[in-house]
Amino acid sequence: MALLFRSDIDSPAWWGDELRALVPDLDFRVWPDTGAVAEIDTALVWRPEPGLLAGLPGLKAIFSLGAGVDHIFADPDLPVGVPVTRVVDADMTGRMTEYVLFHVLRRHLRHDEYRDQQARGEWRELAHPAAAERRVGVMGLGVLGGAAARALADLGFDVAGYSRRARDMPGIDRFHGADGLEPFLNRTEILVCLLPLTAATAGILDERLFDALPDGAWLINVARGNHLVEDDLLAALASGRLAGATLDVFADEPLPASHPFWPHPAITITPHIAAISDPRSIAKQVAENITRLRDGRALINVVDPGAGY
Numbered sequence: 001m002a003l004l005f006r007s008d009i010d011s012p013a014w015w016g017d018e019l020r021a022l023v024p025d026l027d028f029r030v031w032p033d034t035g036a037v038a039e040i041d042t043a044l045v046w047r048p049e050p051g052l053l054a055g056l057p058g059l060k061a062i063f064s065l066g067a068g069v070d071h072i073f074a075d076p077d078l079p080v081g082v083p084v085t086r087v088v089d090a091d092m093t094g095r096m097t098e099y100v101l102f103h104v105l106r107r108h109l110r111h112d113e114y115r116d117q118q119a120r121g122e123w124r125e126l127a128h129p130a131a132a133e134r135r136v137g138v139m140g141l142g143v144l145g146g147a148a149a150r151a152l153a154d155l156g157f158d159v160a161g162y163s164r165r166a167r168d169m170p171g172i173d174r175f176h177g178a179d180g181l182e183p184f185l186n187r188t189e190i191l192v193c194l195l196p197l198t199a200a201t202a203g204i205l206d207e208r209l210f211d212a213l214p215d216g217a218w219l220i221n222v223a224r225g226n227h228l229v230e231d232d233l234l235a236a237l238a239s240g241r242l243a244g245a246t247l248d249v250f251a252d253e254p255l256p257a258s259h260p261f262w263p264h265p266a267i268t269i270t271p272h273i274a275a276i277s278d279p280r281s282i283a284k285q286v287a288e289n290i291t292r293l294r295d296g297r298a299l300i301n302v303v304d305p306g307a308g309y
């Protein structure tokens with residue numbers, strides 16, 4: 001049986017080497033060189049084109065190359081009943097925590113203002129509150145959001161977290177569900193979005209949400225571009241409702257050259273690199289699932305298709 005690899009951003013050569021080192025007899029095929037499609041029983045994918053997976057009649061498992069699975073569930077022809085797994089990985093979690101800490105600290109310590117002062121040759125001290133007085137809110141308290149929230153709390157920030165269901169996290173003020181959103185936002189000066197993209201969360205970063213934040217709040221979106229209503233962000237920045245935003249993800253990637261976010265002085269852009277999928281670490285869980293499938297054992301990191309994450 002064979003694994004089909006399909007991604008336009010991940011290196012097939014690197015993934016092939018890492019996986020063959022762990023599963024030496026693996027028949028690793030790279031789309032579009034599928035060979036006989038009936039022999040393909042697993043697919044390792046990032047943003048597969050709609051219909052691609054439906055064209056694999058022997059498919060027994062779909063492995064996401066990322067933590068998110070929205071790029072798989074977006075396929076209207078996704079084969080029903082085939083388990084979908086996602087990345088849960090310590091290396092990825094560490095990378096995301098570093099990114100979130102860096103951008104929260106950058107805002108907290110007024111780094112951009114000091115950079116502007118330096119450009120003007122200006123020596124002036126700017127006040128900033130103690131970490132314990134800085135209220136950071138993390139939307140999505142799962143593997144990545146939970147780790148980022150804990151790391152922020154360990155640094156002494158006043159951290160709250162927002163999730164779908166009630167969650168117990170010592171040291172983090174917890175909010176959940178529709179009723180929990182507004183009070184969570186009302187107390188959040190720096191908002192980190194680490195939600196999965198689902199029907200319930202698409203467009204959640206909109207005018208209504210920005211209006212519930214204190215004036216001059218800061219947004220860090222490291223989840224998905226489609227969480228954000230782009231025009232609402234531009235309006236919130238223009239009105240001063242938001243002071244700035246760090247964006248790692250975009251509805252249209254790569255971000256088009258003509259996009260108004262590029263020249264915006266209050267927006268920091270990174271090219272979807274907050275937590276890359278490093279095959280040296282992540283290949284282990286893919287290999288584990290290939291072995292489990294061969295042995296007829298339950299797969300790890302399977303997502304709930306009902307919840308969509």
Ligand code: NAP
Nearest residue numbers: 067068140141142143144145163164165196200222274275
């Ligand atoms: P996860 O472990 O599945 O956690 C998801 C969290 O979001 C959970 O706490 C969940 O609540 C909460 N949630 C889901 N739907 C919600 C809703 N409607 N309202 C409120 N909370 C909701 O996911 P993860 O591994 O932390 O990854 C999160 C996302 O990060 C991924 O889906 C992906 O889009 C993004 N990501 C981005 C990068 C990057 O480089 N920028 C890298 C990796 C991942 P419950 O706890 O109640 O289930």
Ligand code: GLV
Nearest residue numbers: 065066067068069
């Ligand atoms: C990246 O965005 C991921 O979902 O892992």
